[in-house]
Amino acid sequence: MDPAQNNPSNNRQAFPTGTAVRVPGPLAQILALAIIAALAIVGFMIFIPLLIIAGIALALFIAWNWVKLKLRRAHAPNGPLDGRRNVRVIRRDE
Secondary structure (H helix, E strand, O other): OOHHHHOOOOOEEEOOOOOEEEOOOHHHHHHHHHHHHHHHHHHHHHHHHHHHHHHHHHHHHHHHHHHHHHHHHHHOOOOOOOOOOOOOOOOOOO
16 A cells, blocks of 8 residues: 555545545635635526426417417307308208
């Protein structure tokens, strides 16, 4: 076993494969966390308005299709806007 692995002043950790990896210091970890947090905040500032716009667009699309369906049903046979008069057909040959 490598004696450098047991030395607490050494800033490297050994993995079972024997490769040594440098562990970042606390300042680098804090800086990386701050950068990740800033990117997440900017991402949410972009994502949330896009999500709201997409929700409004979806609501408008559903409302438009609902109105089209109601108008189509109104013009359908026997609908209120059918345009035909309700008359009784009398057959002369009977």
